[in-house]
Each structure stands twice: as C-alpha cells, then as structure tokens.
Amino acid sequence: MEKDLVIIGGGPAGLAAAIAAREAGVEDLLVLERDSRLGGILNQCIHNGFGLHTFKEELTGPEYAGRYIEKVLEQKIPYKLNTMVIDLEAEESRKKVTVMNREEGLYQIEARAVILAMGCRERARGALNIPGYRPAGIYSAGTAQRYVNMEGRMPGKEIVILGSGDIGLIMARRMTLEGAKVKLVAELQPYSGGLKRNIVQCLDDFGIPLKLSHTVVDIKGKERVESVTVARVDENLKPVPGSEEEIPCDTLLLSCGLLPENELSETLGVKMNPVTGGPEVDESLETSREGVFACGNVLHVHDLVDYVSQEAAQAGKNAAAYLSGSRSGQGRGIPIRAVQGVRYTVPSSVDVSRMEETQVVRFRVGNVFRNAAIEVSCGGKILKSQKKQILAPGEMEQVILKRAELEQIEDPEEITVSVRAESRGRD
Amino acid sequence: MGEHRNATREFVCIRCPLGCNITVDMEDGKIREITGNTCPRGADYVTKELTDPRRTVTSLVRIEGGELPVAPVKTAADIPKDKIGDCIKALKGIRLAAPVRIGDVAAENVCGTGVDVVVTANVGKG
Ligand SMILES: Cc1cc2nc3c(=O)[nH]c(=O)nc-3n(C[C@H](O)[C@H](O)[C@H](O)COP(=O)(O)OP(=O)(O)OC[C@H]3O[C@@H](n4cnc5c(N)ncnc54)[C@H](O)[C@@H]3O)c2cc1C
Ligand code: SF4
Numbered sequence: 014m015e016k017d018l019v020i021i022g023g024g025p026a027g028l029a030a031a032i033a034a035r036e037a038g039v040e041d042l043l044v045l046e047r048d049s050r051l052g053g054i055l056n057q058c059i060h061n062g063f064g065l066h067t068f069k070e071e072l073t074g075p076e077y078a079g080r081y082i083e084k085v086l087e088q089k090i091p092y093k094l095n096t097m098v099i100d101l102e103a104e105e106s107r108k109k110v111t112v113m114n115r116e117e118g119l120y121q122i123e124a125r126a127v128i129l130a131m132g133c134r135e136r137a138r139g140a141l142n143i144p145g146y147r148p149a150g151i152y153s154a155g156t157a158q159r160y161v162n163m164e165g166r167m168p169g170k171e172i173v174i175l176g177s178g179d180i181g182l183i184m185a186r187r188m189t190l191e192g193a194k195v196k197l198v199a200e201l202q203p204y205s206g207g208l209k210r211n212i213v214q215c216l217d218d219f220g221i222p223l224k225l226s227h228t229v230v231d232i233k234g235k236e237r238v239e240s241v242t243v244a245r246v247d248e249n250l251k252p253v254p255g256s257e258e259e260i261p262c263d264t265l266l267l268s269c270g271l272l273p274e275n276e277l278s279e280t281l282g283v284k285m286n287p288v289t290g291g292p293e294v295d296e297s298l299e300t301s302r303e304g305v306f307a308c309g310n311v312l313h314v315h316d317l318v319d320y321v322s323q324e325a326a327q328a329g330k331n332a333a334a335y336l337s338g339s340r341s342g343q344g345r346g347i348p349i350r351a352v353q354g355v356r357y358t359v360p361s362s363v364d365v366s367r368m369e370e371t372q373v374v375r376f377r378v379g380n381v382f383r384n385a386a387i388e389v390s391c392g393g394k395i396l397k398s399q400k401k402q403i404l405a406p407g408e409m410e411q412v413i414l415k416r417a418e419l420e421q422i423e424d425p426e427e428i429t430v431s432v433r434a435e436s437r438g439r440d
Numbered sequence: 441m442g443e444h445r446n447a448t449r450e451f452v453c454i455r456c457p458l459g460c461n462i463t464v465d466m467e468d469g470k471i472r473e474i475t476g477n478t479c480p481r482g483a484d485y486v487t488k489e490l491t492d493p494r495r496t497v498t499s500l501v502r503i504e505g506g507e508l509p510v511a512p513v514k515t516a517a518d519i520p521k522d523k524i525g526d527c528i529k530a531l532k533g534i535r536l537a538a539p540v541r542i543g544d545v546a547a548e549n550v551c552g553t554g555v556d557v558v559v560t561a562n563v564g565k566g
Contacts, residue, residue: 059512059560060498065456073498073514075561079542165500165510190499190528209452209459214495218521317457402461402476 014122017336018042019110021098021277022130024053025318026309026325028081030128031090033329039336043122044085044092045112051085051092052078053132054310055318057155057162060183062210066319077318101127101281103302126304126332129278129292130325133271133310135180150238154180154268158187167191169264173241174198175229177205177212179316181268186215195219196260199227199243201250204381206270206407208316230257232265241265271314281305288357289313295346296363296372297331298324306332313359313375316409320375340367347391347425354378354385354404354432363428365419372414376430378404384435387412391429392422404432451489453482462486494518497527498560501546506538507566513546514560519553526551538565 018039020027023046031044050056055063058074065071068080085092093114100111110122135153150169152160157168158180170193174181177200185195198216203226205212216223224243230252231242245256273291283292284301291312292300299306308328309321334340346362358376374389382404389397389412396418404410412430419425451462462476464486471490474483488494496518500510519527527550534546540559547557 056561059500059514061496061514062457071456071496073512073560075512076542079562162500162512163508163510165502190497190524208457209461210454210457213452213459214454218495408459 014120016041016043016122016124018126018128018332019108019122019124020044020128020130021101021110022046022053022132022309022311023048023051023092023094024130024132024309025055025078025081025321026132026311026328027053027128027130028078028085029322029325030130030306030308030329030332031092032081032084032088033326034128034333035088035090035329037330037333039329039333042090044090045096045098045110046092046094047097049094051082051094054155057159058183059162060187063318066317067322074318081322098131098277101277103281103305106304108305126306126336128325128328128332129300129305129307129311130309130328131274131277131311133273133314135267136270136272148232148234148236148238150234150264151232152264152266154178154184154266157184157266161187161191167193168266169193169238169262171196171262172264172266173229173243173260173262174266174268176200176268176270177207177223177225178268178270179207179211180271181266182207182211182215184266184268185221186219189219189221193264195221196262197221197243198223199229200225201228201246202226202406204405204407206268208407209405228252229265231259233259238263238265271310273311273314275311278307278311283307286313286357286361288351289359291359293361294359296360296368297334297340298328298360299331299335304332304335306335313357313377316407320409320411323373324375347419347428349374349428349430351376352429352431354380354382354434355387355430356406358430363414363419365416365425368414368416368419370416372416373411374414374430375409375411377409378406378432381405382432382434386433386435388431388433389414389428390431391419391427392425394422396428398433449486449490451486453477453485455481455485464490493521495521495524497524499528499531501531501534501536501557501559503540503563504535504537505565506540506563508563511536511540511546511563512560513557515550515553516556516558519550519555523551523553527553527557531557538563 055074055078063077096114102109108124230244233240240261244252306328308325346364356379387399449464453460465473498514544559
C-alpha cells in the first residue's frame with residue numbers, strides 16, 4: 014500500500030493534523046489508531062475543562078474529541094482502528110510503516126510523509142524505589158482512570174496517591190465522588206506537578222491534604238495493600254528519618270508524570286531531545302528526518318489539549334506543504350537555546366526565511382519563580398521581556414517570535430529563552 | 441469571610457486551565473476591586489465564589505447493552521457546590537439503554553437545581 018501521508022495515532026493531535034492536512038489539499042492520507050475508538054486519552058478524561066480556547070466553551074474530554082471526530086467523518090478522512098504501528102523505517106525520502114491489525118495481519122505502508130502523534134504514557138518513576146512486597150492494590154493513576162471512567166469499576170476504598178500530576182489530582186476527586194476516601198496526596202518535589210485549578214477543585218474542595226516534599230517509603234500487605242508509610246524528604250529528596258507516618262489504606266495510586274511514547278521515533282533514528290523525551294523539531298515541527306513531523310504529547314507533554322490541537326494543525330499544514338513541494342527555500346535554522354531556568358523549547362530552531370509572520374515557542378521552567386520575567390534574546394539584543402507573577406514547572410509557557418524582528422538581526426547565531434528571576438519561591 | 445470585612449482575598453480561577461491568581465479587595469464586606477484575572481470569566485468566578493459557589497459535576501451513568509458498561513455525563517450548567525453529593529447519588533440510580541449520543545438528557549432538573557444532566561460521549565450498542 015502507498016500513501017502520501019500516514020498519521021500515527023488517532024488522539025487529538027492525530028485528528029487535528031489530519032483535518033489540517035486535508036484542508037491544505039492532501040487527498041491521500043490515512044490515520045492509524047491502535048485503540049478501538051478515535052479520541053486518544055480524552056476518552057477517559059470525563060471531567061470538564063477542555064476546549065475553552067478553541068471552542069469558547071468548557072467541554073469534557075470525550076466531547077472535545079467528538080468535535081474533531083465529527084470533522085474527520087465529514088471530510089471522509091480514512092482511518093483504521095485496532096491497528097498498531099510496530100515499526101517505522103526511512104530510506105531516502107520514502108518511509109516504511111509496518112502495521113499490525115487483527116483482520117489484515119502484518120503489512121507495510123509506504124508513505125511520502127509521516128506525522129508522529131502517538132501521545133504519551135505514564136512514567137513508572139517513584140514506584141521503582143519503594144521497597145517491600147508488591148501486593149494487589151497498586152495502580153498507575155491513568156490505569157485507575159480507565160477502570161473507573163470507561164469500565165465503571167473502583168480500584169479501592171481507602172486511597173493514598175503518590176505524585177501530584179494532573180491525573181492523580183483528577184482521580185482524587187473522581188474517587189471521592191464515587192464514595193472512596195482519599196487520605197492523602199504525597200508529592201516528592203516541593204511544588205505540585207499539576208495545574209493550580211486542579212489543586213483547588215480536586216483537593217481543596219474536598220479537604221484532601223496535599224503534602225509536598227513527601228514520599229512513600231514502605232508498603233505493607235501481602236495479598237492486598239494494608240498501609241503505606243510516607244516520610245518527609247530533604248532538599249536532596251532523601252527521606253528524613255523520624256518523619257515516617259503509617260497510613261492505613263487498600264490502594265496506592267502512582268501519578269508520577271507522563272513521558273512521550275517514542276519507541277517508534279527511536280527506531281526511525283530521529284534526533285531526540287533528552288529533556289522532553291520527544292524528538293527535536295524545527296519551526297515546521299519537522300524532525301531531523303525529512304518529511305517526518307511530530308505533534309502533541311509525543312513531542313512534549315502538554316497540559317492543554319487546545320495547544321495540542323493548534324500544534325497538530327501546524328504539523329498537518331506543514332506536511333501538506335512538504336508534499337506539494339511548496340515550502341520556501343530552506344535557509345539556515347537559528348538554534349533556540351533554553352537557558353537559566355528554562356528547561357527546553359519547542360521548536361528548538363527557527364528558519365527565518367521559512368517561518369510565518371509569527372512563531373509560537375513553547376517551553377517549561379525548572380522551578381517555581383515569582384515576579385520573574387521571561388526574556389528572549391538574539392544577537393545581543395533583548396527581543397522580549399515578559400513579566401510573570403508566577404512561573405511553575407507544572408504549567409507550559411509560551412513566547413511569540415516575530416519574523417520582522419528576527420530579520421533585522423544580522424547573522425543571528427542563536428536565540429535564547431531565559432527566566433530573569435526577581436525572587437524564587439519554594440511552595 | 442465574616443471576620444475580615446476589609447480584607448484581601450486570593451483565589452485561583454478554575455474556569456480554565458490557565459489558573460489565574462486573582463486578588464479581591466474587600467471593603468465593608470463588599471467587593472471593591474478584582475485584579476489578576478486575564479478575562480471577565482475570572483471576575484465572575486470570584487464574585488460567585490464569594491456569594492454562591494458552583495461547580496460543574498461530571499460522573500457516569502450505567503449503560504445497558506452498550507459497547508461500554510458506562511457513559512460519561514455532566515451537568516449542563518454549574519450547580520451549587522453543596523448539591524454535588526446529592527447529584528452524584530441521584531446519578532447512581534440511572535440506567536440508560538444503548539445507544540446514547542453526546543447531548544442526550546440522562547436526568548432532568550437534577551436534585552431540583554433546574555439543571556439537566558447530559559451524556560458526553562457516544563456509546564454504541566455492544
Ligand atoms: C488525566 C489527564 C487530564 C487532562 N486534563 C486536561 C484538561 O483538563 N484540559 C485540557 O485541555 N487538557 C487536559 N489534558 C491534556 C490532553 O488530554 C492531552 O494533552 C491530549 O490528549 C494529548 O493528545 P495526543 O493526541 O498527543 O495524545 P493521546 O490522546 O494520548 O493520543 C495518542 C493516540 O495514539 C495512539 N497510538 C500510540 N502509539 C500507537 C501506535 N504505535 N500505533 C497506533 N496508534 C498508536 C494511542 O492509542 C492514542 O489514541 C489531560 C490529560 C490527561 C492525561
Ligand atoms: S481569569 Fe479567565 S483566563 Fe484566567 S483562569 Fe479564569 S477563565 Fe482562565
């Protein structure tokens with residue numbers, strides 16, 4: 014089988030990329046999804062809070078996905094469900110996508126361009142260094158979410174959550190509403206990994222305590238979890254002796270963050286960014302392999318699906334331009350460097366001759382900063398200084414580069430994005 | 441609230457994931473100034489938090505003969521915060537027959553709030 018464009022993953026990123034590519038004139042495309050429905054992780058995110066930027070109303074995850082699925086059906090964009098991509102190779106500009114599906118078995122699709130939109134998976138960190146038995150009753154927060162929201166089963170009655178990522182916070186509320194007692198959320202870091210709004214409406218609303226700088230040091234129980242012991246940690250994240258507290262419970266949820274799902278990108282040999290765990294991309298969201306684009310959580314973990322959709326539409330449009338050969342001349346990409354408090358940027362380079370009038374650069378910071386400023390510099394000039402009341406690792410930030418500004422800089426070597434801190438908070 | 445009639449109160453707006461930090465200056469128990477909100481929804485949120493706190497509730501209802509045993513639902517508008525528990529209880533008793541579609545009403549006027557509960561995902565026959 015041959016295709017102009019193959020999109021791997023039918024979550025919000027894959028769907029928005031497919032729609033944008035079709036709107037930009039790509040006729041011969043195919044979306045591949047390993048699950049039995051389109052929509053990705055949104056199918057299990059039944060809480061509201063999606064789509065305020067895109068649709069100006071507050072939707073739940075399945076409703077947000079539903080809007081895109083409708084468009085895909087309307088535009089008759091072909092997709093295959095229960096179809097898993099298991100290998101990805103590139104020979105010159107041809108890409109070979111190996112897929113497996115129950116009805117058709119194993120086969121290859123040759124594609125001129127590929128968009129990676131495989132999303133992310135849960136990090137197992139935190140679970141690894143807890144000593145003791147592995148009794149029943151330990152789940153990742155995302156698995157628990159799928160149980161509760163798609164299968165209608167509860168994982169337990171008395172629950173402790175390790176990690177304050179958004180899934181853990183949302184599950185704390187969800188299980189409380191379903192009648193469980195969530196006794197504690199413990200977070201190893203001195204700040205929460207989740208959105209502030211989720212701390213307010215998922216923990217504070219229900220009086221669920223959040224203990225920062227705390228971790229689980231022991232799990233008791235042979236068949237089923239009977240208790241967990243939590244302890245405070247010092248600045249080096251080491252448990253402080255004497256601070257242990259044993260909490261009876263039957264379930265421990267691990268919500269330790271998400272990691273881009275990149276086995277395929279790695280087999281393809283695209284250049285990876287060690288900070289995000291996703292591929293490095295330029296301003297067109299193209300990876301180091303020609304004609305291979307990436308968007309959504311496979312590129313870097315997003316908190317806001319609206320930004321996933323925007324980013325993915327950009328990838329779809331750029332893939333279309335690549336396929337039609339209408340991309341303007343490839344000049345020299347200026348590297349964008351993340352320095353001083355900024356952990357990474359997406360994209361990690363920008364080609365001024367090819368960029369649109371403006372270019373969004375998304376990033377995360379590595380610590381909590383109060384009354385700080387985000388600074389963008391190039392060629393010894395400060396292009397932007399944006400004041401921020403608060404910056405936190407849990408929230409993705411963005412700055413906008415303007416082509417007109419960059420064009421004025423002679424021979425730019427690099428663009429830097431940094432945090433100029435006035436004070437640094439520890440909460 | 442009562443003990444600080446002239447006070448500054450801090451909120452995190454929950455109306456969208458931006459989570460703006462909003463400060464409210466109170467004078468004689470009334471709102472004097474609201475700062476920190478990026479959009480008007482933030483001012484509306486803190487005003488309501490101080491007078492009539494409300495939340496949108498999301499949960500599940502049981503589905504009979506569907507491809508999934510449950511379907512997600514939400515209150516079509518926010519309901520008073522102190523009705524959340526009753527609303528969840530009322531939903532426990534509901535069973536719908538597949539197929540259901542986004543927007544189908546699962547319960548009318550839930551717990552006398554004047555707000556309907558609607559289905560938020562399409563669940564086909566199993
Ligand atoms: C618990 C939770 C709460 C959230 N809350 C909010 C919120 O309140 N508001 C908000 O705006 N955003 C929220 N988000 C973020 C938003 O849901 C995600 O950023 C978004 O879903 C990411 O989209 P994606 O398409 O990149 O990934 P996904 O949704 O994960 O989709 C990836 C798809 O690719 C498929 N796939 C992967 N590998 C393969 C393969 N090899 N072959 C075929 N298919 C494959 C997967 O099955 C999946 O369907 C939340 C996320 C989570 C997890
Ligand atoms: S004030 Fe507006 S932008 Fe800020 S969190 Fe509230 S709804 Fe969002």
